[in-house]
Amino acid sequence: MMKLSLAIVLLLVPTFAQAWPWSDDMANQISIKPQESVDLKNPGMRPYPKHSVPIPGVSSLVKDMGASEKQLNPIPADDKSVALGGKLFQIYCTPCHGYSGKGDGLVGAKLLLKPFDLTADQTKERSDGFIWGYMTFGGAVMPSYANDLSATERWNVINYVRKVLQNGQSAVAVTPAAK
Template identity: 35%
Template sequence: MRYAYLVLALVVIGTVSIFGFRGSISTKPPLEVFPDMDRQAKYKPQAESPFFADGRADRPLPAGVVSRGDLRADDHLYLGKATNGNFAAGFPASISIDAKLLERGKDRYSIFCLPCHGTIGDGNGITKSYGMGSTPTYHDDRLRKMTEGEIFNTITHGKAAMGAYADKLSPEERWAVIAYVRALQRAQTGSINDVPASHKSELGIK
């Protein structure tokens, strides 16, 4: 009997498909096989709701809630600030100063910083040829003595004619750029005494 119903259903569907009133004009509402799919019991964005005292269907987020993975509790890493609220000196504990970090810093520096600050950080980038002559050199004592946290803050929020780069560089990339800037500064003041004894022979020095 079950198969008889199945065959009957297929015959009816086939007959309606072939001889049905497809394309004809009708004032009747369309046939809804699954009306709960067309008319779901849900609230639309910014809809009203008599259930809540404020009449809003959208509920405010609980106080202090943050997106998963976006807590950013490390002020040194994400703000360049020390626990006392001042700009931090040095790099966050989670940042490892190694060749990989410097290579990443060089890459990001070449894209976002070099046009203004120049290849060696002396402020003689290509933009100077087009009238931008106020770019400072990293080799000025003021910037040499500036804490890493303040440099991080400048990259994040911008300063004077320099725009903010928080939307272009992740916090980790900003620290990588700072590490590369420090390497550029060190390259201008380094001496033979800074070369480890194990590498002096590569320079022909005994």
């Protein structure tokens, strides 16, 4: 009986130990909490850290697909934009949409719902803002790329799709250089 009581007490000790004062020492220490100021004369958070550099490019504040569909592409479809869009397309889009943009990528082939054919008339008729919004918010199968691609980069991808893929050209597969 004594051994059983000792075993029960030993099993319950860790449970009660969580209630001791040292169990939350990490939360209650002398430190700066989020959005607190070090300077007592100027409480609150500074809007921008010292020596911060703004991200270049276009910013876009849209809340949903309806708002994004009305946007116009602010990035001219010059050679530089199309080239950058092509590189980004190969990185982010070819797994599902394939190099030709027809939805025949290696990952896309395994999905139950096939990725959009970016060269189809249905896609050509869509506005640049719609495609940008789809990249931003995602869709039925497509994830959102708002965290992976900046607003400007998404417009560059659209320029690539419009100027290269929808004109019958295909992306060139990038292969590692032979050693």
